[in-house]
Amino acid sequence: MIRVGINGYGTIGKRVADAVRDQPDMEVVGVAKTRPNFEAEQAVERGYDLYAAIEDRAHQFAESGLETAGLVDELVAQSDVVVDATPSGVGAENRALYEEYDTPALYQGGEDAEVADVSFNARANFDAARDADHVRVVSCNTTGLSRLITPLKEQFGVEKVRATLVRRGGDPTQSDRGPINDIVPDPITVPSHHGPDVNTVIPDVDIDTLGLKVPATLMHMHSVNVTLAEDVDAEAVRDALRGEPRLWLIDDSLGIETTADAKEYAMDRGRPRGDVWENAVWTESVNTEGRDLYLFEAIHQESDVVPENVDAIRAVTDADTTAEESVRTTNQAMGVDL
Numbered sequence: 001m002i003r004v005g006i007n008g009y010g011t012i013g014k015r016v017a018d019a020v021r022d023q024p025d026m027e028v029v030g031v032a033k034t035r036p037n038f039e040a041e042q043a044v045e046r047g048y049d050l051y052a053a054i055e056d057r058a059h060q061f062a063e064s065g066l067e068t069a070g071l072v073d074e075l076v077a078q079s080d081v082v083v084d085a086t087p088s089g090v091g092a093e094n095r096a097l098y099e100e101y102d103t104p105a106l107y108q109g110g111e112d113a114e115v116a117d118v119s120f121n122a123r124a125n126f127d128a129a130r131d132a133d134h135v136r137v138v139s140c141n142t143t144g145l146s147r148l149i150t151p152l153k154e155q156f157g158v159e160k161v162r163a164t165l166v167r168r169g170g171d172p173t174q175s176d177r178g179p180i181n182d183i184v185p186d187p188i189t190v191p192s193h194h195g196p197d198v199n200t201v202i203p204d205v206d207i208d209t210l211g212l213k214v215p216a217t218l219m220h221m222h223s224v225n226v227t228l229a230e231d232v233d234a235e236a237v238r239d240a241l242r243g244e245p246r247l248w249l250i251d252d253s254l255g256i257e258t259t260a261d262a263k264e265y266a267m268d269r270g271r272p273r274g275d276v277w278e279n280a281v282w283t284e285s286v287n288t289e290g291r292d293l294y295l296f297e298a299i300h301q302e303s304d305v306v307p308e309n310v311d312a313i314r315a316v317t318d319a320d321t322t323a324e325e326s327v328r329t330t331n332q333a334m335g336v337d338l
């Protein structure tokens, strides 16, 4: 069994913990939190050993009636690999801790690419993370674009990608984020930094991106134009994308027309936390004009990176499992099935 520690138990960390727990070849050693709150209470409720991330505040857990198993150092020492899911920038500060115990670590997309030896997406570059000690699982948007571009590149050839990212202002619990009544070019300079971030996992693709922020919390929306190497029939692209394990080609008959519909569908299916782990691609939107492919896809920012973290754990610790085997195992265990 691969023993996994989770440092940072927020939006991403708690989802990764549950996904790891569900894997046949992994176990959760414990989760580290800075302070007691409802998420800490839920971690204990779910049976995870709780570790204090900050020594000076460790006493707060006992005062709140929550038993801890020790300090984060002990969690790192016992783990075969640590998933760092702390806020942007904190992961880089934690790197020294993981090095001290010689424990491989995964970081999240909010960190600079330089924090790690390799940036990771299971579909694009699984093998690049083999045996790496420090791996960055790229952001929600970069994950979504990488899952889409890689099969297009393999099957049709890609000359140029242009994508406009209409980004949610904040996650549902981020009450201090916005805008609440505006449409904000973000960043205002174009092209945006998202394209170069895709190049950290797919170095040889020509991609320009633009970013906006809107008053929404549910999902991001990508408006994508890909110039392919040759004229391609839209149905051939749809068929190719349908065969991809983490692309959900939304069946027109479902009447899913908005991100809210997609989220509602995930909740109706009993998905944990209403998560949509796949890129939600509107099949009707997949169209071609000569070599130019157009489509809309929605990305659930809170959850699409979760199966990628699970695969990154295997890439780092399990030399025998191929990318395809890992993705299949992860998907089966989590119920990624759309």
Ligand code: NAD
Pocket: 007, 008, 009, 010, 011, 012, 013, 032, 033, 034, 035, 053, 085, 086, 087, 088, 089, 090, 108, 109, 110, 111, 138, 139, 140, 171, 301, 302, 305
């Ligand atoms: P979050 O704020 O929901 O969770 C972070 C958790 O880490 C919180 O519980 C916080 O208390 C805890 N924490 C803070 N300092 C810590 C420390 N020193 N040690 C241990 N824990 C600490 O943040 P998140 O949304 O889960 O984001 C985590 C990372 O994932 C960031 O790099 C972010 O950019 C990336 N990411 C976030 C999203 C998203 O939409 N939420 C999507 C993809 C990637």
